[in-house]
Amino acid sequence: MTMRLFMATLSTETNTFCSMPTAMSGFEEFYLRHGTATQEAPNLMTEALHVWRSRAEAEGWEVTESLAAIAEPAGLTTAPTYEALRGEILSDLDGADGADVILLQLHGAMVAEGVEDCEGDILAAVRARCPGAVIGVALDLHCHLTARMCEAADLVITFKEYPHDDATPRAEELFDMARRMLAGEITPVMSVFDCRMLGLYMTKEGEMARIVQEMHALEETPGILSVSLAHGFAWADVADLGARVLVIADGDAGLARQTAEAFGRSFYERRQALTKDYPSLDEALESALREGANGPVVLADMGDNSGAGAPGDATFMLREMLERGLPGVALGLIWDPMVVRICRDAGEDATLSLRVGGKTSPFSGNPIDIEARVMRIASGLGQHLGPGLEPLGCMVWLRIGEDTDLVINDLRTQVYHPEAFEQMGIRLAEKRLVAVKSTFHFYAPFRAIASRVIQVATPGGASPDFRNFDYRRGGAGLWPFVDDPADMLLDENAAQKSLV
Ligand SMILES: [Zn+2]
Structure with missing residues (x-):
């Protein structure tokens, strides 16, 4: 039986404090292709489509390529624009009569009028259509990693590097895990740990470069399939703001949870060193x-x-x-x-x-x-x-x-x-x-x-300087606004943060 891959890209990062709406014009002027993105040179958010197409074709799978839509970040995506983009992905999926594997490159911080978690909303709609498919999503690390995303998808990973120069290796990893899951070789279980931190973390030097190395080292642990650190995207007044650790383990929910918590706490303990004061x-x-x-x-x-x-x-x-x-x-x-x-x-x-x-x-x-x-x-x-x-x-x-x-x-x-x-x-x-x-x-x-x-x-x-922004949803309780939100960290995580 020929396996079928469905893939798409939708990417914008919404600054909810920005007064300019993100409308279809923002996608049209930046990047908007209807199933043809892999026929031209890749950009950051289409690299994954190129990887997935070539890997799937090498496996002899059929590929359905849907939307690739990218807009420069601005304010809320207008409702009709979001509906049109989401609708195109879903109608392409319906048109293909579903798929065995669905891989999406999404940003993870897209907010539309009336929809705070666009990616979670899309993944839930995809899951509703294809309950038995392997669904994997690659996110920018500047995402709001939500429970809804992780409930709908089997596999969620983020970029590890900022500047983002690792879209291709992450896409390779996601494909590998999806292929192995499809073949019954692995049983991915995910766990998320909320670090209660708001910040900007460049990964090329110092403590953050070490943290990226530690993530790669953790992935060598038997039973651990993937470790991601979602940095979060600071200029958004959303409930799921802040840094989160996501671990995928092979069949062992406890291992996923322990690893996410241990790594998340270690990241949290280094919050002073990771927070930089920039000159005026x-x-x-x-x-x-x-x-x-x-x-x-x-x-x-x-x-x-x-x-x-x-x-x-x-x-x-x-x-x-x-x-x-x-x-x-x-x-x-x-x-x-x-x-x-x-x-x-x-x-x-x-x-x-x-x-x-x-x-x-x-x-x-x-x-x-x-x-x-x-x-x-x-x-x-x-x-x-x-x-x-x-x-x-x-x-x-x-x-x-x-x-x-x-x-x-x-x-x-x-x-x-x-x-x-x-x-x-x-x-x-x-x-x-x-x-x-x-x-x-x-x-x-x-x-x-x-x-x-x-x-x-x-x-x-x-x-x-995040004090310039008025956070009313998720931001006010996070470091650096709160000196030591550790108590909240415990409560939050005790309250079944783990998404198995
Ligand atoms: Zn980013």
């Missing part, structure tokens, strides 16, 4: 200017990372740099479709008076009036995030005065790679300061060209 804009600029000239200092405008649902048009950092008259600055990407339009109409080499940024919400600050020369206009370029190529939209390189360069674009996206500047012709090595709107994803490729990288606690819709 003032502190960061003072510190950057003291640096010698061994390549540029790279400043991350964390508060305006559109990858976490900030608008991408905040002007706090640009204003400060212009007011101080700092030399040798490159700054991007500022999302301002109106400025892009005006520059396209004026053409390259035009000198224009422009009002830049600061349009979307109070998180954006005020617009800035500049005189600038249009150095270059380009469309269709991409920037790498791991092996995947992410779109940049139409970009405009503007020069103010002698050596201040801005890159403005019409597609909300964070900066991942120096390519975002250098393909336009801006030579970052010649700059003193390079400012990027991003939190962590930019880090490795920019570290390679920088004398120093400073992540800055700028104001904005994705400020790393």
Whole structure:
């Protein structure tokens, strides 16, 4: 009998504090394919589809590829948009007459109008249609890991790395477990431990790099199939906020529970060391200017990372740099479709008076009036995030005065790679300061060209100072708002947190 695989991707990360809705236009402009994603080069959230297709075909399985829909994070997904995307996955599944294995790459932090846990809702609907199928889901580690997801799916895993450069190995692992479960070789049981922590954890250095190694080591324990640490996504006022450990064991619910709890407690005990204070804009600029000239200092405008649902048009950092008259600055990407339009109409080499940024919400600050020369206009370029190529939209390189360069674009996206500047012709090595709107994803490729990288606690819709946000659902009781939520940790977990 030929086995049948059904697969799909749906990904957006909802910043519930962001006033801009996520509508179908957000998916259309970023990435929306109806069963054809594996016919083109992968991006971060379609890497898994490529892996699953090739693995399934090698097994001689039939593959049904459904939706691949990705939107840059913004506010709540509108109800009609969510209904249409969810409906397409389910009607494709109905059209295929079900499947033996269903693998989904979902984000895990999508919130729609009236649906706080979109991924749990989709998985429950998939399970209702296919009660006997093996259902596996790969999530971004910036997810709200919910009981509903784990009840509906047989296998749930998250990325381990942030920046996310491990979508492919995670997809391989999920496929392996699904195949073995289908063959009756393993009986996966899952357990979740709630660490009661809100934070931002880059995994490439220090304590978090060790924690990732520990997860890999735990997976070598006999009987343990998979260990995931869901970091959570901080800019969302949802009930299931915060970091959670998820362990899949082979048939041994007690082992899954003990391992999740032991690892979760060990993560929790290290919360002080894992929590970083980021400098203010003032502190960061003072510190950057003291640096010698061994390549540029790279400043991350964390508060305006559109990858976490900030608008991408905040002007706090640009204003400060212009007011101080700092030399040798490159700054991007500022999302301002109106400025892009005006520059396209004026053409390259035009000198224009422009009002830049600061349009979307109070998180954006005020617009800035500049005189600038249009150095270059380009469309269709991409920037790498791991092996995947992410779109940049139409970009405009503007020069103010002698050596201040801005890159403005019409597609909300964070900066991942120096390519975002250098393909336009801006030579970052010649700059003193390079400012990027991003939190962590930019880090490795920019570290390679920088004398120093400073992540800055700028104001904005994705400020790393969580006290700027009003948490009413799940956030208020978590570290760092509560010094030691350990009692809650015990209560929560005693109250049957384990999902076997
Ligand atoms: Zn993420």
